[in-house]
Amino acid sequence: MATAEESERQIHKPEGTRRPQPRAGRATLPYLYVAPAFILLAVLVFYPLILSLYFSLHVDNLLLPGEHFFVGLANYAAVLHDPAFLQAAGNTVEYFFIASLGVLLLGLPMAFWFHAIRRGRGFFLALLMLPWAIPGTVTGLLWSFIYNPVSGLLNAMLRTFNLIPHYIVWLNGSASSRLFVGVSLLWQVLPLTVIIFLAGLESIPANLYEAAAVDGCTGWQAVRRITIPLLRPALAIGLVEAGVLGIGVFDQIYVLTGYAPATKSAVIQTYLYAFQNLNFGQGISAAMFVTVVTLLVSVFYLRVVYREVSY
Amino acid sequence: MxxxxxxxxxxxxxxxxxxxxxxxxxxxxxxxxxxxxxxxxxxxxxxxxxxxxFAYYRALLSGGSGVSQTFLHGAENSILETLYATLLTVVLAIPAAYAFVRFRFRGSSVLFLLIVGTLSLPVYAVLIPLFQLMTGWGLTDTYTAIAVINSSANLPLALWLLRSHIAALPVDIEDAARIDGASRSTTVTRILLPLIAPGLATVAVIVFLSSWSAFLVPLAFAPTIKAEPLTVIVTQYASKYAVDYGLQAAAGVLAMLPPAVFVAWFNRHILSGLISGAVNA
Known part of the structure; x- marks a missing residue:
């Protein structure tokens, strides 16, 4: 086994180009430094992940004590044939699209606005980050006060301007409830994506626009030919964040509509499997399924939208 | 323009x-x-x-009633669980980040990928097996369970951010200290830590905010007021018969007070941390 010193010599680069180089030290020292962090993750992430795989292939139900046997993919099949899960998964697809579209249609213009503003930037950036920092359950509460059919702000405002004939029960268990729940989700998702887009915008060198202007390319054309292509990495990362948060939504829904079928998300259904039905096998299978979909979506965005850019 | x-x-x-x-x-x-x-x-x-x-705030903070005792206990739980999680995350992330920057060792890139790869793993992916493990270890309804899980969820981001802060420091400063006879650990604690203090603060604030907001983990692991944080408490003011909106709102406002203060004071640091955290996706 190579010691730290030996590997240091092997990768030695000429002066000038060198990154911070490894120092001479006992070969075990770096392992000692990394070990505590690694052990924590091994116990609380890697081991449970392996257990997940194991349990998802076994019957494990607190209501059937003593019953524990291998069932292959039966848990997955049961979950994928369960109308409750399919409903929750369908809802979640909608949340995913609300978050993704919202980020593009609202987040992108907001990022352009922040890019252009000169005065009051610090104040507005702090205001922007407020919804990100507020806990999800509190976000749910805040929006419940807006949607409340009797004392809510939304009915009051629309009624004052005579835009609705009578008070409306917004979270009424119909398909439109998902849109209103989705808005509260978007409220929390937007800040992070806006600052990712903003960082992307600010990394585009100004002289590109100057050169384009000399060639007669300005305004919308410059946005389409320069900004959007160069913004692709930021767009990809922002969409990944929105997708991950949209698919994983739990807190706001728990507060706004609880376990109601029309609005529950896939993660809510996972929670129900495990902690209400006490069927850990199905709960784990559902969770694994959602996790895999999340990872696939992330990979898709990063491969299709992300393009390494050089100036 | x-x-x-x-x-x-x-x-x-x-x-x-x-x-x-x-x-x-x-x-x-x-x-x-x-x-x-x-x-x-x-x-x-x-x-x-x-x-x-101010009746709702008085009802929550006076300490007399059962409602108030529950709320204050929840606030205490929130503060302590969040502090423990933040402290643990930073203490574990510093040496690990340092090792990944300053040492080349066998398996370092694999270890690094394994650790940072968990960034893309949502917490619900491991929630149920973790519940079984914690139940087996008798750790449900304890600060320990919630703090270590929140810490494990934030550790990869903390490590990633600290690594770039440490990598930005010239190694010569450390060399000088070592030539003067300082040991490796002295160098880290006396020379390195003060230099990366702003980065450390950024990481601590981001981990603090994330742990403060955690809901799914305490919902599963804290069935009673013994360890329930405010994020769970604020969902409980709706009884079977009526919802006390005023009380709900006041509890919500108090629960978002610490995040609001952090955003107002440390926004610049939070933003820089989030952006460098996001680009590693």
């Missing part, structure tokens, strides 16, 4: 819309928390509380 009238108008309108979008839900929560029960049943509701009442 754009100086046209239309451009200016667009900027002003955009500013107003962004302001309203971000501020209205928070403002309205404040209004509800300060409106009397009679005012809350008014149709249409008042845009400004009149008269202003």
């Amino acid at each position: 754009r100086k046209s009238v239309a451009g200016r108008v667009a900027m002003i309108v955009g500013g107003i819309l962004i302001f309203l979008w971000c501020a209205i839900p928070v403002y309205w929560g404040l209004v509800v928390s300060l409106t009397t029960p009679i005012g809350l049943s008014a149709v249409p509701p008042h845009p400004v509380p009149d008269p202003v009442t």
